[in-house]
Amino acid sequence: MANIGVLIESGEEGIKETNFGIITAARRQPGGVLFAFLLTGDASAAKAALETYGVQKIVTVMTAAPDFGLRPESQAAALAAAVKHFEIKGLLGLASPRGRDTLARVAALLDAPLVQDCMNVNLEDGTVVKSHFSGRTTATLRLKGTPLLCSLRPNSVEPVPAPATATVEKFQPPSAGSGRILVKEVKKSGGGAMDLAEANIIITGGRAIGASENYKMLRECAEVLGAAVGASRAAVDAGYAPHGMQVGQTGKTVSPKLYIACGVSGAVQHFAGMKTSKVIVAINSDKDAPIFGKSNYGIIGDLFEVVPVLTDVLRKQRQQG
Amino acid sequence: MRIYVCVKHVPDTAAKITVVDGNGFAETCKFIVNPYDEYAVEEAVRLAQKTGSGEVVIVTVGKEAAMASMRAALAQGAQRGILVKTDSQFLDSRTTSLALKKAIERDGAPDLVLTGKQSVDCEGMQTLYRLAQALGLPVVSDVVKLTLDGGSAVVEREIEGGSREVVEVGLPCVIGATRGLNEPHYPKLPEILQAKKKEIKVIPIGELDLNAEEVCTEILALEATPERGQALILEGSTREKVEQLVSLLVEKENVL
Numbered sequence: 001m002a003n004i005g006v007l008i009e010s011g012e013e014g015i016k017e018t019n020f021g022i023i024t025a026a027r028r029q030p031g032g033v034l035f036a037f038l039l040t041g042d043a044s045a046a047k048a049a050l051e052t053y054g055v056q057k058i059v060t061v062m063t064a065a066p067d068f069g070l071r072p073e074s075q076a077a078a079l080a081a082a083v084k085h086f087e088i089k090g091l092l093g094l095a096s097p098r099g100r101d102t103l104a105r106v107a108a109l110l111d112a113p114l115v116q117d118c119m120n121v122n123l124e125d126g127t128v129v130k131s132h133f134s135g136r137t138t139a140t141l142r143l144k145g146t147p148l149l150c151s152l153r154p155n156s157v158e159p160v161p162a163p164a165t166a167t168v169e170k171f172q173p174p175s176a177g178s179g180r181i182l183v184k185e186v187k188k189s190g191g192g193a194m195d196l197a198e199a200n201i202i203i204t205g206g207r208a209i210g211a212s213e214n215y216k217m218l219r220e221c222a223e224v225l226g227a228a229v230g231a232s233r234a235a236v237d238a239g240y241a242p243h244g245m246q247v248g249q250t251g252k253t254v255s256p257k258l259y260i261a262c263g264v265s266g267a268v269q270h271f272a273g274m275k276t277s278k279v280i281v282a283i284n285s286d287k288d289a290p291i292f293g294k295s296n297y298g299i300i301g302d303l304f305e306v307v308p309v310l311t312d313v314l315r316k317q318r319q320q321g
Numbered sequence: 322m323r324i325y326v327c328v329k330h331v332p333d334t335a336a337k338i339t340v341v342d343g344n345g346f347a348e349t350c351k352f353i354v355n356p357y358d359e360y361a362v363e364e365a366v367r368l369a370q371k372t373g374s375g376e377v378v379i380v381t382v383g384k385e386a387a388m389a390s391m392r393a394a395l396a397q398g399a400q401r402g403i404l405v406k407t408d409s410q411f412l413d414s415r416t417t418s419l420a421l422k423k424a425i426e427r428d429g430a431p432d433l434v435l436t437g438k439q440s441v442d443c444e445g446m447q448t449l450y451r452l453a454q455a456l457g458l459p460v461v462s463d464v465v466k467l468t469l470d471g472g473s474a475v476v477e478r479e480i481e482g483g484s485r486e487v488v489e490v491g492l493p494c495v496i497g498a499t500r501g502l503n504e505p506h507y508p509k510l511p512e513i514l515q516a517k518k519k520e521i522k523v524i525p526i527g528e529l530d531l532n533a534e535e536v537c538t539e540i541l542a543l544e545a546t547p548e549r550g551q552a553l554i555l556e557g558s559t560r561e562k563v564e565q566l567v568s569l570l571v572e573k574e575n576v577l
Contacts, residue, residue, distance in 0.1 A: 011481075073459065096481060097463060097479065097480045098480065098481070100446055101462060101463075104446065104447045104450035104462075107447060107450065107451070108451045108453065108454035111415070111454075111537075112537070113537035113538050114414075114447055114537075114538075115445075115538060116445065116446040116447060117444060117446065127541065131546070132442065132443060132444060133332060133441070133442055136337075136338045136545070136546060137338050137543050137546055138544055138545075138546045139540050139542065140540070140541045140542040141538050141539065141540055141541060142539050142541050143537065143538055144536065144539065179459065180490060180491035181461060181489070181491075182490075183487070183488050184475075184488065184489055185486075186480070186485070186487070187477070187484060187485040187486075187487065189483035189484045195481040196482075197481070201576070225577075242483055243483075243500060244479065244483020244484075245483060249356075250356060250499075250500040258570065258574075268334070269334060269335070272334065275546065278574070279570065280549065281566065281570075282552055287554075291552075292551065293552070294548055295549060295552035296549060296553065296574075297552055297555060297566055297569060297570075298552035298554045299559075299562045299563070301559055301562065305559055306562070306563065309559050309560055309563045310566070310567075313560070313564055313567050314567060317567055317571070317577075
């Protein structure tokens, strides 16, 4: 009968879709109450969606400080206080930049076990599965003691609805301090593009893209697919794409349902960042490119020829519904 | 100004990992300085040079073999090193952070602590947070730009979608470096030779009086991640290949 909590993340358009997979994972332990904790965003607006996935208590955690949203340390302290107050035995969140940061702060404050970027979690025996050595091995770890904390890779657990009725309340800790860190400003990336780590579908351009303006072709295809656009390290190093778009060892680790690699050779470092994708499609003019040895489907051909046809076929398919 | 840089000795990101005994790996593969820690070392060395009187101290928790990575960091320009010697490559983040804390506090008071945002072997992404908590310092990770300004630092950290958050943090603090912070330079031969003469103090972990048995995570099993096989190569004209692909993605894979 353990209470389980999920740290809910919101974006500009309300709560993120990727939360629902995390809630689904949290629901696997029957018996306790399923909490959703919100540090930002509008709890009443999120109520219906959270209820659809089985949340029973929605708690907005905050202090009276006007700059609470800009104070990562106060947010973590307030969340840690909520975990104690509601006797939470397991706290899950998204392995996103914000989720990882907040959970690591809470784990340090509570001296609690934490595993980041998990592919799966079993709350009943306190075990998780995650990648080690950049995806070359898979580790099963046990978290000892409670509360146990775990961030899950976006899209790693398929969301399944399980309607429930939720109450909404506010939790204001007695003291959370203001901390020594203040967020001054957010510099938006020019693209306003979908975040790679959270995308269901990703289309990536490698060195063969040849120039930064050629990403336009991938963006057109991405628009039809509802996909995010990524780049390989070789393309980033060549100056064709910013580092924020990089998938791989020193870039983003992604786990989409569909990963389409265009003109990517398939270096170990690239696979480290995308090998947990459900389906990998490779488009490359070199029939001996290593990527064909580790993908589901391959098209041998020039990406400048194949991608426009792909965009066209997808557009027609979408129109037919 | 004294900067401590926490560095981990890890298997090369391109090395083949062979699982041994179900929860360990063959440590005969090539090892390197954890790539994210390399950015931390470079940044520390540059900052120390800028202030003129700075000292950069490398702190590592690891086996004797980790000396190789410490020498590499010393060749990059750090002045000396402290190795907390252990018998195991895998320590949990609580133990590692306590060992780092004790080693740093025994040595002196940090003006700044730098490290990588994560190790590329265990990918724990939390040791720096626990270290900061133990030292009573604030921590900011995923840092791509660091500017010291009197009693505080202004840093830029990478967040979603390639955006950056500009954060002000009081000094001293712990900073987690990521790619983009700088371009680490390749040490020249004289630097490599000099590094061999630099001091590395070795402290057996047992001397630090940690409650090391109180681990918070343990590895139950480690296995090679199964590789996807050879791709199904689609045949025909470009349009035929693409049409086959789309129908496979829709009907067989259910991902479109």
